[in-house]
Amino acid sequence: MVDSSNSQDPLIGTNIQRSNQQVLRLEQRNDDIENIEIKLLLEGVYLHYGFDFRHYAPASIKRRIWHCVREEKLNSISALQERLLYNSACMERFLLILSINVTALFRDVGFYRVFREKIVPRLRTYPFIRIWHAGCSSGEEVYSLAILLQEEGLYDRVRLYATDMNEVILARARDGIYPLEKMMAYEKNYRSAGGKKALTDYYTAQYGRAIFHGNLKKNIVWSQHNLVTDGSFNEFHVILCRNVLIYFDQSLQERVHKLLYNSLITFGMLGLGQMESIRFSPCEANYGAIDSLEKWYSKIR
Amino acid sequence: MKFIGIGTSLGGTQALKTLLPLLPPGLPAAIALVFHRAPETNDTLPNFLEQHSRMPVEEARDKTPIRAGRLYFAPADYHLLVEGDHFALSTEAEVSYARPSIDVLFESAAEVYGKEMLGIILTGAGRDGAEGCVAIKRAGGVTVAQTPVTAVCRSMPEAALANDAIDIALDVEHIVPFLVRWQYSKGSAG
Ligand SMILES: C[S@@+](CC[C@H](N)C(=O)[O-])C[C@H]1O[C@@H](n2cnc3c(N)ncnc32)[C@H](O)[C@@H]1O
Numbered sequence: 445m446v447d448s449s450n451s452q453d454p455l456i457g458t459n460i461q462r463s464n465q466q467v468l469r470l471e472q473r474n475d476d477i478e479n480i481e482i483k484l485l486l487e488g489v490y491l492h493y494g495f496d497f498r499h500y501a502p503a504s505i506k507r508r509i510w511h512c513v514r515e516e517k518l519n520s521i522s523a524l525q526e527r528l529l530y531n532s533a534c535m536e537r538f539l540l541i542l543s544i545n546v547t548a549l550f551r552d553v554g555f556y557r558v559f560r561e562k563i564v565p566r567l568r569t570y571p572f573i574r575i576w577h578a579g580c581s582s583g584e585e586v587y588s589l590a591i592l593l594q595e596e597g598l599y600d601r602v603r604l605y606a607t608d609m610n611e612v613i614l615a616r617a618r619d620g621i622y623p624l625e626k627m628m629a630y631e632k633n634y635r636s637a638g639g640k641k642a643l644t645d646y647y648t649a650q651y652g653r654a655i656f657h658g659n660l661k662k663n664i665v666w667s668q669h670n671l672v673t674d675g676s677f678n679e680f681h682v683i684l685c686r687n688v689l690i691y692f693d694q695s696l697q698e699r700v701h702k703l704l705y706n707s708l709i710t711f712g713m714l715g716l717g718q719m720e721s722i723r724f725s726p727c728e729a730n731y732g733a734i735d736s737l738e739k740w741y742s743k744i745r
Numbered sequence: 746m747k748f749i750g751i752g753t754s755l756g757g758t759q760a761l762k763t764l765l766p767l768l769p770p771g772l773p774a775a776i777a778l779v780f781h782r783a784p785e786t787n788d789t790l791p792n793f794l795e796q797h798s799r800m801p802v803e804e805a806r807d808k809t810p811i812r813a814g815r816l817y818f819a820p821a822d823y824h825l826l827v828e829g830d831h832f833a834l835s836t837e838a839e840v841s842y843a844r845p846s847i848d849v850l851f852e853s854a855a856e857v858y859g860k861e862m863l864g865i866i867l868t869g870a871g872r873d874g875a876e877g878c879v880a881i882k883r884a885g886g887v888t889v890a891q892t893p894v895t896a897v898c899r900s901m902p903e904a905a906l907a908n909d910a911i912d913i914a915l916d917v918e919h920i921v922p923f924l925v926r927w928q929y930s931k932g933s934a935g
Contacts (some may be wrong), residue, residue: 477857503828503853504835546836602887688809690834697808719806719820 481521482509488529494611496672497542499696501675505542509564512541543610544691545629549622549643550633551686552586552718557638558738559589564596564741568682573602575709576680578671579688579729580606583617587646588637589684590660595640599663605678607669618666619658627654661665671700676707686717701725708743713742746775746886746928747861748815748827750850750854752847752877754781754869755895760917764867765797769924770814774863774928775806777817777825777832777854779847780871794818805832819845827854841873853876860885863924865892867917869901878910886905889923890914 471593479695482505486498497505513524516534550556568574577586586606595600608614631643647654671688685703690699704714705727714731716722716739722731734740748929753760757780767778780790794802798816803809804815806826809846815834819825824835825845833853840846851874860881864881866874868891878888890911905911915923 501826501828501833501835502826503826503856507826507835507837507849507853544835544836544837687836690748690836694808719823721806724808726888 464658469702475713476652478506478521481525482506485521485525485528486507486596488525489535492529493532493535493675495539495670495717499672499693500542500691501693504544508542508544508601512538515541528659539610540612543581545581545610545613545685546624547584548632548633549740550637550639551585552576552738553637554738555715555718555740556588556592557636558735558740559715560638562595562734563682563715563740564592566711566713567598570681571601573598574678574680575602575604575682576678576684577604577606578616578669578683578704580614581610583666584611584618584620585686586617586664586683587620587656587660588634588636589641590664591643591646592635592637602663603663605680606664606666609668609670609672611668614666614668620661622654622656624649624652624654628733638728671703672696673728673730678707679709679710680707680711681709682715686715686720688717689720690717698726705730705743709742709745710745712743713740714743746852746863746924748811748845748879749774749776749863749865750851750857750877750899751776751778751865751867752851752874752896753779753867754843754871754873754901755874756868757781760796760867760891760896763917764920765816766799767918768798768800768816769921769925772800772802772925772928773813775811775813775815775817776800777811777819777850779819779825779845779850781845781871781873781911782821782872786806788821790796790818790821795884807834807836808832815864819850821845824849827857829857841876842871843873845872848877848880852880855880855884855886858884858886860887862886863927864888865920865924866889866902866905866911868896868898870898871901874905875904875908875910876903877910878905882910882912885891887927888912890918892916898909 456514490496505618518524526536540649580586586604634643646660647656685704722728722741730745731741734742796827800816802816804820811830822844826849827834840849855862864878881888888911890902890905892914893903895916896902
Protein backbone atom coordinates (compact mmCIF):
# COMPACT_ATOMS: atom_id res chain seq x y z
CA MET A 445 0.00 0.00 0.00
CA VAL A 446 1.32 3.39 -0.97
CA ASP A 447 -0.24 6.46 0.56
CA SER A 448 0.55 9.20 -1.87
CA SER A 449 -1.84 11.82 -0.59
CA ASN A 450 1.06 14.17 -0.26
CA SER A 451 3.06 13.29 -3.32
CA GLN A 452 2.30 14.74 -6.72
CA ASP A 453 3.20 11.69 -8.68
CA PRO A 454 1.79 8.39 -7.52
CA LEU A 455 3.87 5.36 -8.32
CA ILE A 456 2.74 3.01 -10.96
CA GLY A 457 3.05 -0.25 -9.12
CA THR A 458 5.00 -2.54 -11.39
CA ASN A 459 5.97 -4.70 -8.45
CA ILE A 460 2.31 -5.17 -7.61
CA GLN A 461 1.74 -6.70 -10.97
CA ARG A 462 4.45 -9.34 -10.78
CA SER A 463 3.36 -10.87 -7.52
CA ASN A 464 -0.18 -10.98 -8.77
CA GLN A 465 0.60 -13.00 -11.82
CA GLN A 466 1.69 -16.05 -9.85
CA VAL A 467 -1.44 -15.90 -7.76
CA LEU A 468 -3.46 -15.56 -10.91
CA ARG A 469 -2.32 -18.86 -12.40
CA LEU A 470 -3.33 -20.74 -9.29
CA GLU A 471 -6.64 -18.93 -9.07
CA GLN A 472 -7.49 -19.74 -12.66
CA ARG A 473 -7.03 -23.42 -12.09
CA ASN A 474 -9.25 -23.22 -9.02
CA ASP A 475 -11.87 -21.31 -11.03
CA ASP A 476 -12.05 -24.10 -13.58
CA ILE A 477 -12.51 -26.71 -10.87
CA GLU A 478 -15.13 -24.54 -9.22
CA ASN A 479 -17.12 -24.34 -12.44
CA ILE A 480 -16.94 -28.10 -12.87
CA GLU A 481 -18.18 -28.59 -9.32
CA ILE A 482 -21.11 -26.25 -9.94
CA LYS A 483 -22.05 -28.07 -13.14
CA LEU A 484 -21.95 -31.43 -11.39
CA LEU A 485 -23.98 -30.22 -8.46
CA LEU A 486 -26.73 -28.72 -10.61
CA GLU A 487 -26.83 -31.82 -12.80
CA GLY A 488 -27.12 -34.02 -9.69
CA VAL A 489 -29.90 -31.91 -8.20
CA TYR A 490 -31.77 -32.09 -11.48
CA LEU A 491 -31.38 -35.86 -11.89
CA HIS A 492 -32.31 -36.63 -8.31
CA TYR A 493 -34.92 -34.02 -7.41
CA GLY A 494 -36.14 -32.75 -10.79
CA PHE A 495 -35.38 -29.11 -9.99
CA ASP A 496 -33.58 -27.69 -13.00
CA PHE A 497 -31.20 -24.83 -12.20
CA ARG A 498 -28.81 -25.63 -15.01
CA HIS A 499 -29.72 -22.53 -16.98
CA TYR A 500 -29.92 -20.04 -14.18
CA ALA A 501 -27.74 -16.92 -14.52
CA PRO A 502 -24.30 -18.21 -13.53
CA ALA A 503 -22.92 -15.28 -11.50
CA SER A 504 -25.76 -15.18 -9.03
CA ILE A 505 -26.22 -18.95 -8.81
CA LYS A 506 -22.56 -19.26 -7.89
CA ARG A 507 -23.05 -16.71 -5.09
CA ARG A 508 -26.07 -18.62 -3.79
CA ILE A 509 -24.27 -21.95 -3.88
CA TRP A 510 -21.36 -20.58 -1.88
CA HIS A 511 -23.81 -19.02 0.53
CA CYS A 512 -25.33 -22.46 1.03
CA VAL A 513 -21.90 -24.06 1.48
CA ARG A 514 -21.21 -21.60 4.32
CA GLU A 515 -24.66 -22.01 5.89
CA GLU A 516 -24.16 -25.77 5.94
CA LYS A 517 -20.73 -25.21 7.48
CA LEU A 518 -19.03 -27.12 4.68
CA ASN A 519 -15.81 -26.33 2.85
CA SER A 520 -16.49 -27.09 -0.78
CA ILE A 521 -19.17 -27.29 -3.42
CA SER A 522 -18.45 -31.00 -3.83
CA ALA A 523 -19.22 -31.56 -0.15
CA LEU A 524 -22.49 -29.72 -0.60
CA GLN A 525 -23.29 -31.89 -3.58
CA GLU A 526 -22.89 -35.02 -1.49
CA ARG A 527 -25.07 -33.71 1.31
CA LEU A 528 -27.72 -32.53 -1.12
CA LEU A 529 -28.00 -35.90 -2.80
CA TYR A 530 -28.27 -37.90 0.41
CA ASN A 531 -30.23 -35.50 2.57
CA SER A 532 -33.53 -34.09 1.38
CA ALA A 533 -33.78 -31.67 4.31
CA CYS A 534 -30.61 -30.08 2.98
CA MET A 535 -32.28 -29.86 -0.43
CA GLU A 536 -35.15 -27.93 1.14
CA ARG A 537 -32.74 -25.42 2.66
CA PHE A 538 -30.91 -25.22 -0.67
CA LEU A 539 -34.18 -24.41 -2.45
CA LEU A 540 -34.92 -21.59 -0.03
CA ILE A 541 -31.51 -20.08 -0.60
CA LEU A 542 -31.74 -20.44 -4.36
CA SER A 543 -35.19 -19.00 -4.76
CA ILE A 544 -34.46 -15.42 -3.88
CA ASN A 545 -37.73 -14.49 -2.24
CA VAL A 546 -37.30 -10.78 -1.71
CA THR A 547 -40.59 -9.03 -2.43
CA ALA A 548 -42.87 -6.31 -1.05
CA LEU A 549 -46.42 -4.99 -1.11
CA PHE A 550 -46.83 -2.53 -3.97
CA ARG A 551 -43.21 -2.91 -4.95
CA ASP A 552 -42.60 -0.26 -7.65
CA VAL A 553 -45.62 1.94 -7.12
CA GLY A 554 -45.63 3.13 -10.74
CA PHE A 555 -46.29 -0.40 -11.92
CA TYR A 556 -49.49 -0.55 -9.87
CA ARG A 557 -50.52 2.95 -10.85
CA VAL A 558 -50.33 1.94 -14.50
CA PHE A 559 -52.29 -1.22 -13.69
CA ARG A 560 -55.07 0.91 -12.22
CA GLU A 561 -55.04 3.50 -14.97
CA LYS A 562 -54.37 1.47 -18.11
CA ILE A 563 -54.95 -2.22 -17.43
CA VAL A 564 -58.14 -2.08 -15.36
CA PRO A 565 -60.14 -0.25 -18.07
CA ARG A 566 -59.25 -3.01 -20.54
CA LEU A 567 -60.18 -5.70 -18.04
CA ARG A 568 -63.64 -4.22 -17.50
CA THR A 569 -64.62 -5.46 -20.96
CA TYR A 570 -64.29 -9.11 -19.91
CA PRO A 571 -67.01 -10.96 -17.98
CA PHE A 572 -64.47 -13.22 -16.32
CA ILE A 573 -60.78 -12.54 -15.78
CA ARG A 574 -57.88 -14.91 -15.16
CA ILE A 575 -54.62 -13.51 -13.80
CA TRP A 576 -51.41 -15.47 -13.33
CA HIS A 577 -48.68 -14.46 -10.90
CA ALA A 578 -45.69 -16.55 -12.02
CA GLY A 579 -43.06 -16.60 -9.27
CA CYS A 580 -45.27 -15.01 -6.61
CA SER A 581 -42.84 -15.67 -3.74
CA SER A 582 -44.44 -15.00 -0.33
CA GLY A 583 -47.53 -13.46 -1.92
CA GLU A 584 -47.17 -9.71 -1.34
CA GLU A 585 -47.59 -8.99 -5.04
CA VAL A 586 -50.76 -11.09 -5.19
CA TYR A 587 -52.38 -9.34 -2.22
CA SER A 588 -51.42 -5.97 -3.71
CA LEU A 589 -53.28 -6.79 -6.89
CA ALA A 590 -56.23 -8.29 -5.00
CA ILE A 591 -56.62 -5.05 -3.01
CA LEU A 592 -56.47 -2.99 -6.16
CA LEU A 593 -59.02 -5.17 -7.93
CA GLN A 594 -61.41 -4.89 -4.97
CA GLU A 595 -61.16 -1.13 -5.00
CA GLU A 596 -61.89 -1.10 -8.71
CA GLY A 597 -64.92 -3.36 -8.20
CA LEU A 598 -63.48 -6.15 -10.33
CA TYR A 599 -62.47 -8.67 -7.70
CA ASP A 600 -65.59 -10.82 -7.93
CA ARG A 601 -64.98 -11.44 -11.63
CA VAL A 602 -61.37 -12.40 -11.15
CA ARG A 603 -59.47 -15.55 -10.40
CA LEU A 604 -55.84 -15.03 -9.37
CA TYR A 605 -53.55 -18.00 -9.99
CA ALA A 606 -50.48 -17.55 -7.83
CA THR A 607 -47.63 -19.96 -8.45
CA ASP A 608 -44.05 -20.45 -7.33
CA MET A 609 -41.63 -23.35 -7.58
CA ASN A 610 -41.01 -23.25 -3.85
CA GLU A 611 -43.63 -25.02 -1.66
CA VAL A 612 -42.35 -23.55 1.58
CA ILE A 613 -42.62 -19.98 0.40
CA LEU A 614 -46.00 -20.71 -1.17
CA ALA A 615 -47.34 -21.90 2.19
CA ARG A 616 -46.33 -18.56 3.67
CA ALA A 617 -48.08 -16.76 0.84
CA ARG A 618 -51.26 -18.75 1.44
CA ASP A 619 -51.26 -17.75 5.11
CA GLY A 620 -51.03 -14.09 4.20
CA ILE A 621 -49.43 -13.12 7.49
CA TYR A 622 -46.71 -10.47 7.50
CA PRO A 623 -44.68 -8.65 10.13
CA LEU A 624 -46.62 -5.64 11.33
CA GLU A 625 -43.61 -3.35 11.36
CA LYS A 626 -43.29 -3.69 7.59
CA MET A 627 -46.83 -2.43 7.08
CA MET A 628 -45.83 1.17 7.82
CA ALA A 629 -43.60 1.31 4.74
CA TYR A 630 -46.17 -0.61 2.73
CA GLU A 631 -48.88 1.88 3.69
CA LYS A 632 -46.78 4.56 2.02
CA ASN A 633 -46.33 2.44 -1.11
CA TYR A 634 -50.05 1.73 -1.20
CA ARG A 635 -50.90 5.42 -1.04
CA SER A 636 -48.41 6.39 -3.76
CA ALA A 637 -49.76 3.56 -5.90
CA GLY A 638 -53.16 5.27 -5.83
CA GLY A 639 -54.75 3.34 -2.95
CA LYS A 640 -58.26 4.57 -2.17
CA LYS A 641 -58.61 3.54 1.46
CA ALA A 642 -56.11 2.62 4.14
CA LEU A 643 -54.08 -0.54 4.07
CA THR A 644 -55.24 -1.22 7.61
CA ASP A 645 -58.73 -1.83 6.19
CA TYR A 646 -57.47 -5.05 4.66
CA TYR A 647 -55.79 -6.79 7.55
CA THR A 648 -56.15 -7.54 11.24
CA ALA A 649 -53.24 -6.69 13.50
CA GLN A 650 -52.48 -9.34 16.09
CA TYR A 651 -49.39 -10.16 18.13
CA GLY A 652 -47.18 -7.95 15.97
CA ARG A 653 -48.44 -9.50 12.78
CA ALA A 654 -50.73 -8.38 10.01
CA ILE A 655 -53.21 -11.01 8.85
CA PHE A 656 -54.94 -10.34 5.55
CA HIS A 657 -58.72 -10.76 5.52
CA GLY A 658 -60.35 -13.85 4.07
CA ASN A 659 -62.37 -11.92 1.51
CA LEU A 660 -59.11 -10.89 -0.16
CA LYS A 661 -58.07 -14.52 -0.42
CA LYS A 662 -61.28 -16.11 -1.63
CA ASN A 663 -60.48 -15.86 -5.36
CA ILE A 664 -56.82 -16.74 -5.13
CA VAL A 665 -55.63 -20.20 -6.18
CA TRP A 666 -52.18 -21.07 -4.83
CA SER A 667 -50.25 -23.76 -6.57
CA GLN A 668 -46.74 -25.03 -7.12
CA HIS A 669 -45.52 -24.51 -10.66
CA ASN A 670 -42.01 -24.50 -12.07
CA LEU A 671 -41.48 -22.25 -15.06
CA VAL A 672 -38.53 -24.33 -16.24
CA THR A 673 -40.01 -27.79 -16.13
CA ASP A 674 -43.81 -27.30 -16.15
CA GLY A 675 -45.89 -26.25 -19.12
CA SER A 676 -48.73 -23.86 -19.75
CA PHE A 677 -51.86 -24.65 -17.69
CA ASN A 678 -54.42 -22.11 -18.86
CA GLU A 679 -54.95 -18.98 -20.94
CA PHE A 680 -54.79 -15.74 -19.03
CA HIS A 681 -55.90 -12.17 -19.48
CA VAL A 682 -52.99 -10.90 -17.43
CA ILE A 683 -49.66 -12.46 -16.48
CA LEU A 684 -47.25 -10.96 -13.96
CA CYS A 685 -43.78 -12.42 -14.02
CA ARG A 686 -41.61 -10.00 -12.14
CA ASN A 687 -38.02 -10.36 -11.01
CA VAL A 688 -37.95 -14.02 -11.90
CA LEU A 689 -36.54 -13.91 -15.43
CA ILE A 690 -33.47 -11.96 -14.27
CA TYR A 691 -32.28 -15.16 -12.58
CA PHE A 692 -32.27 -17.09 -15.85
CA ASP A 693 -29.64 -17.16 -18.59
CA GLN A 694 -30.58 -15.97 -22.07
CA SER A 695 -31.55 -19.36 -23.45
CA LEU A 696 -33.85 -20.09 -20.52
CA GLN A 697 -35.33 -16.59 -20.68
CA GLU A 698 -36.26 -17.27 -24.28
CA ARG A 699 -37.95 -20.54 -23.38
CA VAL A 700 -39.91 -19.03 -20.52
CA HIS A 701 -40.92 -16.04 -22.63
CA LYS A 702 -42.44 -18.50 -25.10
CA LEU A 703 -44.30 -20.21 -22.27
CA LEU A 704 -45.71 -16.89 -21.05
CA TYR A 705 -46.64 -15.88 -24.59
CA ASN A 706 -48.46 -19.16 -25.15
CA SER A 707 -50.34 -18.71 -21.88
CA LEU A 708 -51.81 -15.33 -22.81
CA ILE A 709 -55.06 -14.76 -24.71
CA THR A 710 -54.78 -12.46 -27.72
CA PHE A 711 -54.66 -8.90 -26.32
CA GLY A 712 -53.69 -10.39 -22.99
CA MET A 713 -51.32 -8.28 -20.91
CA LEU A 714 -47.89 -9.02 -19.51
CA GLY A 715 -46.28 -7.18 -16.59
CA LEU A 716 -42.53 -7.55 -16.00
CA GLY A 717 -40.12 -6.33 -13.34
CA GLN A 718 -38.78 -2.81 -13.30
CA MET A 719 -35.41 -3.81 -14.76
CA GLU A 720 -36.73 -6.39 -17.20
CA SER A 721 -37.92 -5.88 -20.72
CA ILE A 722 -39.50 -7.67 -23.62
CA ARG A 723 -36.75 -6.31 -25.89
CA PHE A 724 -34.41 -8.90 -27.37
CA SER A 725 -36.81 -11.69 -26.45
CA PRO A 726 -37.92 -13.92 -29.32
CA CYS A 727 -41.49 -12.74 -28.72
CA GLU A 728 -40.70 -9.02 -28.90
CA ALA A 729 -42.51 -8.52 -32.19
CA ASN A 730 -45.66 -10.14 -30.79
CA TYR A 731 -46.14 -7.53 -28.10
CA GLY A 732 -46.99 -3.86 -28.09
CA ALA A 733 -46.02 -1.59 -25.22
CA ILE A 734 -48.81 -0.34 -22.97
CA ASP A 735 -46.30 1.45 -20.77
CA SER A 736 -42.69 0.64 -21.55
CA LEU A 737 -41.38 2.52 -18.51
CA GLU A 738 -43.47 0.48 -16.07
CA LYS A 739 -43.02 -2.67 -18.14
CA TRP A 740 -46.59 -3.38 -19.21
CA TYR A 741 -47.04 -5.05 -22.59
CA SER A 742 -49.93 -6.47 -24.55
CA LYS A 743 -49.96 -9.47 -26.85
CA ILE A 744 -50.92 -8.18 -30.27
CA ARG A 745 -50.37 -11.23 -32.45
CA MET B 746 -7.44 -2.42 -17.96
CA LYS B 747 -10.79 -3.43 -19.38
CA PHE B 748 -13.10 -2.90 -16.44
CA ILE B 749 -13.20 -0.26 -13.74
CA GLY B 750 -15.51 -0.61 -10.75
CA ILE B 751 -16.32 2.35 -8.52
CA GLY B 752 -18.04 2.09 -5.15
CA THR B 753 -19.23 4.89 -2.91
CA SER B 754 -21.99 5.98 -0.55
CA LEU B 755 -22.09 8.90 1.88
CA GLY B 756 -20.28 11.89 0.37
CA GLY B 757 -20.21 10.22 -3.02
CA THR B 758 -21.72 13.10 -4.95
CA GLN B 759 -18.87 15.42 -3.96
CA ALA B 760 -16.22 12.87 -4.85
CA LEU B 761 -17.87 12.00 -8.16
CA LYS B 762 -18.19 15.67 -9.08
CA THR B 763 -14.40 15.79 -9.02
CA LEU B 764 -13.72 12.38 -10.50
CA LEU B 765 -16.23 11.99 -13.33
CA PRO B 766 -15.36 15.05 -15.45
CA LEU B 767 -11.75 13.89 -15.51
CA LEU B 768 -12.61 10.56 -17.13
CA PRO B 769 -11.62 10.75 -20.80
CA PRO B 770 -14.50 9.66 -23.01
CA GLY B 771 -12.13 7.61 -25.13
CA LEU B 772 -11.02 5.39 -22.25
CA PRO B 773 -10.93 1.85 -23.64
CA ALA B 774 -12.52 0.37 -20.52
CA ALA B 775 -16.06 -0.08 -19.24
CA ILE B 776 -16.86 1.62 -15.95
CA ALA B 777 -19.49 0.44 -13.49
CA LEU B 778 -20.62 2.44 -10.49
CA VAL B 779 -22.32 1.24 -7.33
CA PHE B 780 -23.71 4.16 -5.34
CA HIS B 781 -25.64 3.30 -2.16
CA ARG B 782 -28.89 5.20 -2.03
CA ALA B 783 -32.47 4.84 -0.87
CA PRO B 784 -34.79 3.07 -3.32
CA GLU B 785 -36.81 6.20 -4.00
CA THR B 786 -39.28 6.47 -6.85
CA ASN B 787 -37.41 9.54 -8.04
CA ASP B 788 -33.86 8.40 -8.51
CA THR B 789 -31.77 11.54 -9.06
CA LEU B 790 -28.57 9.63 -9.81
CA PRO B 791 -29.07 9.28 -13.60
CA ASN B 792 -29.37 13.05 -14.06
CA PHE B 793 -26.47 13.72 -11.77
CA LEU B 794 -24.23 11.35 -13.72
CA GLU B 795 -25.33 12.73 -17.09
CA GLN B 796 -24.42 16.15 -15.84
CA HIS B 797 -20.92 15.33 -14.70
CA SER B 798 -19.71 12.56 -16.98
CA ARG B 799 -18.27 13.07 -20.42
CA MET B 800 -18.75 9.39 -21.10
CA PRO B 801 -22.15 8.10 -22.17
CA VAL B 802 -24.09 7.03 -19.06
CA GLU B 803 -26.33 3.98 -18.93
CA GLU B 804 -28.33 2.28 -16.18
CA ALA B 805 -27.35 -1.38 -16.24
CA ARG B 806 -30.32 -3.63 -16.91
CA ASP B 807 -30.74 -7.37 -16.99
CA LYS B 808 -28.24 -8.72 -19.59
CA THR B 809 -27.01 -5.29 -20.71
CA PRO B 810 -23.91 -5.92 -22.86
CA ILE B 811 -20.72 -4.45 -21.38
CA ARG B 812 -19.00 -2.02 -23.74
CA ALA B 813 -15.83 0.01 -23.34
CA GLY B 814 -16.08 3.77 -23.07
CA ARG B 815 -19.36 3.75 -21.19
CA LEU B 816 -20.29 4.51 -17.60
CA TYR B 817 -22.84 2.06 -16.20
CA PHE B 818 -24.52 2.33 -12.84
CA ALA B 819 -26.40 -0.13 -10.65
CA PRO B 820 -30.15 0.48 -10.41
CA ALA B 821 -31.45 1.38 -6.94
CA ASP B 822 -32.39 -1.71 -4.92
CA TYR B 823 -30.74 -4.26 -7.24
CA HIS B 824 -27.36 -5.94 -6.98
CA LEU B 825 -25.26 -5.54 -10.10
CA LEU B 826 -23.14 -8.49 -11.24
CA VAL B 827 -20.79 -9.08 -14.14
CA GLU B 828 -21.41 -12.26 -16.05
CA GLY B 829 -19.28 -13.00 -19.11
CA ASP B 830 -19.82 -10.17 -21.59
CA HIS B 831 -22.90 -8.73 -19.93
CA PHE B 832 -24.35 -7.50 -16.63
CA ALA B 833 -26.83 -9.39 -14.49
CA LEU B 834 -29.12 -8.12 -11.73
CA SER B 835 -30.30 -9.71 -8.53
CA THR B 836 -32.60 -8.81 -5.66
CA GLU B 837 -30.99 -11.19 -3.19
CA ALA B 838 -30.74 -9.90 0.37
CA GLU B 839 -28.47 -7.02 1.21
CA VAL B 840 -24.76 -7.78 1.28
CA SER B 841 -22.73 -5.70 3.73
CA TYR B 842 -26.02 -3.95 4.55
CA ALA B 843 -26.33 -2.68 1.01
CA ARG B 844 -28.24 -3.34 -2.18
CA PRO B 845 -26.67 -2.62 -4.61
CA SER B 846 -23.52 -3.89 -2.94
CA ILE B 847 -19.99 -3.02 -4.03
CA ASP B 848 -18.76 -6.42 -2.83
CA VAL B 849 -21.17 -8.20 -5.18
CA LEU B 850 -20.07 -6.14 -8.19
CA PHE B 851 -16.35 -6.37 -7.43
CA GLU B 852 -16.37 -10.08 -6.68
CA SER B 853 -18.24 -11.04 -9.82
CA ALA B 854 -16.25 -8.63 -12.02
CA ALA B 855 -12.90 -9.78 -10.60
CA GLU B 856 -13.74 -13.28 -11.62
CA VAL B 857 -14.39 -12.28 -15.21
CA TYR B 858 -11.71 -9.62 -15.69
CA GLY B 859 -8.90 -10.84 -13.41
CA LYS B 860 -5.86 -8.61 -13.83
CA GLU B 861 -7.77 -6.42 -16.29
CA MET B 862 -9.84 -4.97 -13.49
CA LEU B 863 -9.37 -1.89 -11.38
CA GLY B 864 -11.52 -1.23 -8.31
CA ILE B 865 -11.97 2.18 -6.71
CA ILE B 866 -13.40 2.78 -3.24
CA LEU B 867 -14.46 6.35 -2.59
CA THR B 868 -15.92 8.00 0.50
CA GLY B 869 -18.68 6.06 2.20
CA ALA B 870 -20.25 4.71 5.36
CA GLY B 871 -19.97 1.08 6.37
CA ARG B 872 -17.51 -1.45 5.03
CA ASP B 873 -19.02 -2.51 1.73
CA GLY B 874 -16.32 -3.02 -0.89
CA ALA B 875 -13.67 -4.27 1.54
CA GLU B 876 -14.31 -7.90 0.60
CA GLY B 877 -14.68 -7.02 -3.06
CA CYS B 878 -11.21 -5.46 -3.05
CA VAL B 879 -9.77 -8.66 -1.60
CA ALA B 880 -11.36 -10.54 -4.49
CA ILE B 881 -9.87 -8.12 -7.02
CA LYS B 882 -6.42 -8.50 -5.48
CA ARG B 883 -6.71 -12.26 -5.47
CA ALA B 884 -7.64 -12.25 -9.15
CA GLY B 885 -4.63 -10.11 -9.99
CA GLY B 886 -6.35 -6.75 -10.42
CA VAL B 887 -5.53 -3.33 -9.00
CA THR B 888 -7.32 -1.44 -6.23
CA VAL B 889 -7.41 2.22 -5.31
CA ALA B 890 -8.97 3.94 -2.31
CA GLN B 891 -9.66 7.58 -1.71
CA THR B 892 -7.28 8.79 1.02
CA PRO B 893 -9.47 8.54 4.12
CA VAL B 894 -8.55 12.00 5.46
CA THR B 895 -9.98 13.59 2.33
CA ALA B 896 -13.22 11.57 2.44
CA VAL B 897 -16.49 12.97 3.75
CA CYS B 898 -16.96 9.60 5.36
CA ARG B 899 -13.78 7.64 5.80
CA SER B 900 -15.06 4.28 6.99
CA MET B 901 -15.43 2.62 3.59
CA PRO B 902 -11.94 3.40 2.28
CA GLU B 903 -10.56 2.64 5.74
CA ALA B 904 -12.20 -0.77 5.85
CA ALA B 905 -10.69 -1.68 2.49
CA LEU B 906 -7.28 -0.47 3.63
CA ALA B 907 -7.58 -2.40 6.88
CA ASN B 908 -8.29 -5.51 4.82
CA ASP B 909 -4.88 -5.01 3.26
CA ALA B 910 -6.63 -5.01 -0.08
CA ILE B 911 -5.65 -1.59 -1.46
CA ASP B 912 -2.65 -1.02 -3.72
CA ILE B 913 -2.66 2.72 -3.48
CA ALA B 914 -4.56 5.46 -1.66
CA LEU B 915 -5.02 8.68 -3.62
CA ASP B 916 -6.80 11.98 -3.35
CA VAL B 917 -9.83 11.97 -5.62
CA GLU B 918 -8.29 14.33 -8.18
CA HIS B 919 -5.31 11.99 -8.61
CA ILE B 920 -7.30 8.84 -9.23
CA VAL B 921 -8.14 9.37 -12.89
CA PRO B 922 -4.60 10.51 -13.85
CA PHE B 923 -3.35 7.38 -12.11
CA LEU B 924 -5.61 5.03 -13.98
CA VAL B 925 -4.98 6.71 -17.30
CA ARG B 926 -1.23 6.32 -16.82
CA TRP B 927 -1.70 2.77 -15.65
CA GLN B 928 -3.70 2.05 -18.77
CA TYR B 929 -1.09 3.41 -21.15
CA SER B 930 2.09 2.52 -19.31
CA LYS B 931 1.18 -1.10 -19.90
CA GLY B 932 0.85 -0.47 -23.61
CA SER B 933 -1.36 -3.04 -25.28
CA ALA B 934 -1.44 -5.34 -22.26
CA GLY B 935 -4.54 -7.48 -22.14
C1 LIG C 1 -37.44 -12.17 -6.31
S1 LIG C 1 -38.87 -13.19 -6.19
C2 LIG C 1 -40.03 -12.21 -7.06
C3 LIG C 1 -41.31 -12.02 -6.29
C4 LIG C 1 -42.32 -11.09 -6.92
N1 LIG C 1 -42.73 -11.52 -8.24
C5 LIG C 1 -41.79 -9.67 -6.96
O1 LIG C 1 -41.39 -9.19 -8.03
O2 LIG C 1 -41.77 -9.02 -5.92
C6 LIG C 1 -38.47 -14.52 -7.28
C7 LIG C 1 -39.36 -15.75 -7.11
O3 LIG C 1 -39.24 -16.58 -8.26
C8 LIG C 1 -39.34 -17.92 -7.87
N2 LIG C 1 -38.75 -18.76 -8.90
C9 LIG C 1 -37.44 -18.90 -9.22
N3 LIG C 1 -37.29 -19.82 -10.20
C10 LIG C 1 -38.54 -20.26 -10.50
C11 LIG C 1 -39.04 -21.20 -11.43
N4 LIG C 1 -38.23 -21.90 -12.21
N5 LIG C 1 -40.37 -21.40 -11.49
C12 LIG C 1 -41.21 -20.70 -10.68
N6 LIG C 1 -40.80 -19.81 -9.78
C13 LIG C 1 -39.47 -19.58 -9.69
C14 LIG C 1 -38.59 -17.95 -6.55
O4 LIG C 1 -38.98 -19.07 -5.77
C15 LIG C 1 -38.97 -16.60 -5.93
O5 LIG C 1 -40.05 -16.76 -5.05
